[in-house]
Amino acid sequence: MAERSADGPALAVEMRGIIKRFPGVVANAGIDLIVAKGEIHALLGENGAGKSTLMNVLFGIYHPDEGEIRVDGRGTRFTGPRDAVGAGLGMVHQHFMLIPRFTVTENVILGSEGSSTFRLDRQAAERRVADLAEAYGLRVDPHARLGDLPVGMQQRVEILRALYQGSRTLILDEPTALLTPQEVDELYRILQRLREGGGTIIFITHKLREVAAISDRVTVIRRGRTVGTRVTSETTATELAELMVGREVVLRVDRPPATPGEPVLVAEDLVASGIRGEAALRGLSLTLRRGEILGICGVEGNGQAELVEILAGLRKADKGRVILKGQPITNVDPKALRRAGLSYIPEDRHNRGLVLDFSLTENVLLGNADEPPFSHGGRIDGDTTQALTQSLMEQFDVRAPSPATPARALSGGNQQKLIIARELHRQPDALLAVQPTRGLDVGAIEFVHKQLVQERDQGRGVLLISFDLDEILDLSDRILVLFQGRIVGEYLSGHVSRTELGLRMGGRGGDEHAAVAD
Amino acid sequence: MSTLQSRTSTSPRAPATWLTQAWSAVPALLSSVGAVVVALLVGALVIALTGDDAVTAYRALFAGAFGDRRALGETLVAATPLILAGLGFAVAFRAGVFNIGLEGQLVLGALTAGLIGGFGFGMPAMIYLPLALIAAAVAGGIWGAIPGFLKAKTGAHEVITTIMLNYLAFRVSAAAIGADDVFPVDPGSRATERAAEASRLPRLLEGTRLHAGIVLALVAAVILWYLLFCTTFGYRIRAVGLSRGAAAYAGIRWGRTITTAMFVSGLLAGLGGAADALGLQGRYYDVRVGYGFTAIAVGMVGRNHPAGVVLAGLLFGALSSGATRMQNTAGTSREIVQVLQGLVILSVAALVAISHLRLGQSLLGRLPSRRTGERVRSDRTSEAVSEPELESRPNPPAI
Structure with missing residues (x-):
């Protein structure tokens, strides 16, 4: 690779020896x-490897402590994103920096509306936006209100905005996270057209599949360091995975066969609407049994x-019912659900699972505060709770100085262990x-998976909801496919291919044998 | 669970260290003290610029605030409503509500106390005084609960509604003072009738105006500390204020919690008003003193911690009681005291901003929409514990 970078085509971006320290941590350690120029370059690494920090350094949001950056051959020292x-x-950020109430055009010209004049030459702007959209196949209605567009379209607006601002090198931060498979395919086509037009693309991802699908070359970083750069067509997924993780990767969780028992959690014909009033669940039914992991x-x-x-x-269901251990618990509040025997590991550690500024002990109180032995008659039993926290920390290997440490100070893995x-x-x-x-590192992932299997083996029902197909395939005894608010497929573990699931998830494929779950 | 419980009973743990927040205010308070010192130094500069001698001025200010029994009494008298209303600000703030309506709540509390005292019921002090205080607290509490309830039900922002309710409270007060056919009031002196002796807060110190209101304020601070940090009630308030999402996850009702917190907030402000009416004035004057607004600064400078609020209240009380003597003996304009108050607020605010900056670049992470910032922070935390050897490893070969 060294030859190619040195003598090959002109370079769009050169970052060498980038070091970025934060208090107590080195996010980029070289x-x-x-x-x-003109390539799609994947930047591959696990969550926490330093990808985003690196891109923020490149984009002028952070200033590197050491290292050299050249853009189009010129040494640079950006003082901010504007530079x-x-x-x-x-x-193109993972979560779009757009204004929902503005139209597409207004969003595109946001930030480059011109500072010298007060007048906005709307027509000229609209023409340019339309030309750009035409040139790269970024089909989107310039007059539509952004908030009314689906996510894939909004992403195109972000790309358009970057092009409008004259970008020749486009950085995409985990761009597929919120897209459907179809939208991902469209994104790939757009990126290819941009490359044909001479554009350069840096594609940040932690998914090997995406590296293979779209990139020409890939740079792998692990724990703040570059561990290798490969030509995509000359490497394998296994090699990349090992580079990324730093050791041989175990693809399957060790898991004895399940012995499902009686149903413990049943949902019948759930109907609900989403935040914007759209139909989100359209008659969803499922049955979770004791002693199984249902993915x-x-x-x-x-x-x-x-x-x-x-x-x-x-959230309240508009229709349908939920039954836990034979008792109806539809639209019951979280406290009653906990008492009835349901536990919940939420997706969002920082905004749901924990109060980051609370101590670990106070976080153990979350959802428990009103129950003995945590409190008696409204008075919190601090000693008991603290001792309990201490023993939970030992039992679940939560590494923290003390139960009085604020949750914010813990690593993601330790936060999740506490939850x-x-x-x-x-x-x-x-x-x-x-x-x-x-967002956890490999060690923590293994721990969590082991815990879930252990819970299953103790006769609990585990309902696993994940966007990570590999996790679903690794852990589940039974798999349900959710599409547009309905279960559109049910499979036993080991009896279904990724491809089949992928097609089902996109609302296609399979014959009609995949009956709706009972 | 049973095994865990048996463990816990043998726990040797010290009490209350489990709370990050109950004690975490201590270093913050110490740095607040530093900020106050900085403010006083800058203030000295301002005094010097006006052509006065800063040392003489400060000496007079200090003597006027603490120099003798009378001065000390005046400081405590001035601090009393500030502490009570400042505690009110703190409890609302802990729940994530910015109560600018303390002034209105305080006015209604003072008015209620003044009216009840003015009626001159034939009751013993054992009953009369508590009755007046409770009525004032309830009046302030209701006035506080209204914007809390509106926010809970409709999302109406408390900064708007509390300011509007302030004006409404002023009008209510003016109308009540004018209605001498209904209430025991004296429209001529724009005040309620003198409160019956049995309804008044007793004097504490001969030769001073010090009254039992300061005891009320200190007791309120202790109770509030206990409520906030040792009960499920306070836990709910703090959880809601720090993370509405996590509170919902735990089954804590946001609307109910902020409404209750605002009730307590208004209650404390109402008591502050009552202490002034029944302790210092002996009647309620329909004159805006602005305790409720200064109390916002008291709450903030005290870092919304009951102990801090007490100290900040004493500081602001000392500034205002020392101002008169500073003007009289040093000739320095008493408006300088307002400059000093402003400087204290400013330097504490600057301190807060600096301590935020020192958390790396976490300001980025604090902006909810800045996904990039948040990611960076998680980069940091996930590597913080697991990767001590990061820095010691050699650079990989360049590609």
Whole structure:
């Protein structure tokens, strides 16, 4: 690779020896990233490997402590994103930096509306936006209100905006996270057209599949360092995985066969609407049995959030019922659900599972505060709770200086362990685990998976909802496919291929044998 | 669970260290003290610029605030409503509600107390005083609960509704003072009738105006500390204020919690008003003193911690009681005291901003929409514990 970077085509971006320290941590500990003009270059790494920090350094949001950055061959020292944009860089954030109430055109010209005049030459702007959209196949109605557009379209607006600002090198931060498979395909086509037009693309991802599908070359970073750059067509998924993780990767969880028992959690014909009033669940039914892990897979935005919130008592179902251990618990509040025997590991550790500024002990109180032995007659039993927290920390290997440490100071893995400790301590009958390993490193993922299997083996029902198909395939005894608010497929573990599931998740494929779950 | 419980009973743990927040205010308070010192130094500069001698001025200010029994009494008298209303600000703030309506709540509390005292019921002090205080607290509490309830039900922002309710409270007060055919009031002196002796807060110290209101304020601070940090009630308030999402997850009702917190907030402000009417004035004057607004600063400078609020209340009380002597003996304009108050607020605010900056670049992470910032922070935390050897490893070969 060295030859190619040195003597090959002109370079779009050269980052050498980038070091970026934060208090107590080195997020980038010496990263090299060489991106040639006109290529799609994947930046591959686990969550927490330092990808986003690196891109923020490149984009001028952070200033590197050490290292050299050259853009289009010129050494740069950006003082902010505006400089980066001026140098021809464009960033498409994972969560779009757009204004929902503005039209597409207004969003595109946002930030480059011109500072010298008060007048906005709307027509000229609209013409340019239309020309750009035409040139790269970014079909989108320039007059539509952004908030009315689906996610894939909104992403195109972000790309358009970067192009409008004159970007020659486009950075995409995990761009497929919120897209359906079809939208992902369209995105790939757009990126290919951009490349044909001479554009350069840096594609940040942690998914090997995406590297193979779209990139020309790939740079792998692990724990803040570049561990290798490969030509995509000359490497294998296994090699990349090992580079990324740093050791041989075990693809399957060790899991004895399940012995499902009686139904413990049953949902019947759930109907609910989403935040904007759209139909989110359209008659969803499922049955979770004791002693099994039931996986629900599907592309994000097909009703997972609504299903979880209804089961967790955070949202009301318009129709249908939920039954826990034979008792109706439809639209019951979270406290009553906990008492009835449901535990819930939420997807969002920072905004749901924990109060980050609370101590670990106070976080163990979350959802338990009103129950003995945590409190008696409204008075919190601090000693008992603290001792309990201490023992949970030992039992679940939560590494923290003390129970009085604020949760914010813990690593993601330790935060998740604390949540799991709290939720399992209640000895629930049914466990709702939503994206339980999101953002965790490999060691923590293995721990969480082991805990879930252990719970299953103790006769609890585990409902696993994940957007990570591999996690679903690894852990589930039975798999349901969620599509547009309905279960559109049910499979026994080991009796279904990824391809089949993938097609089902996109609403296609399979014959009609995949009956709706009982 | 049973095994865990048996463990816990043998726990050797010290009490209350389990709370990050109950004690975490201590270093914050110490740095607040530093901020106050900085403010006083800058204030000295301002005094010097006006052509006065800063040392003489401060000496007079200090003597006027603490120099003798009378001065000390005046400081405590001035601090009393500030502490009570400042506690009110703190409890609302802990629940995530910014109560700018303390002034209105305080006015209604003072008015209620003044009217009840003015009626001159033939009751013993054992009954009369508590009755007046409770009525004032309830009046302030209701006035506080209204914006809490509106926020809970409709999302109406408390900064708007509390300011509107302030004006409404002023009008109610003016109308009540004018209605001498209904209430025991004296429209001529724009006040209620003198409160019956049995309804008044007793004097504490001969030769001073110090009254039992300061005891009320200190007791309220202790009770509030206990409520906030040792009960499920306070836990709910703090959880809601720090993370509405996590509170919902735990089954804590946001609307009910903020409404209750605002009730308590208004209740404390109402008591502050009552203490002033029944302790210092002996009647309620329909004159805006602005305790409720200064109390916002008291709450903030005290870091919304009951102990801090008490100290901040004493500081602001000292500034206002020392101002007169500073003007009289040093010739420094008493408006300088307002400059000093402003400087204290400013330097504490600057301190808060700096401590945020020192958390790396976490300001980025604090903006909810800045996904990039949040990711960076998670980069940091996930590597913080697991990767101590990061820095010691050699660089990988360049590609």
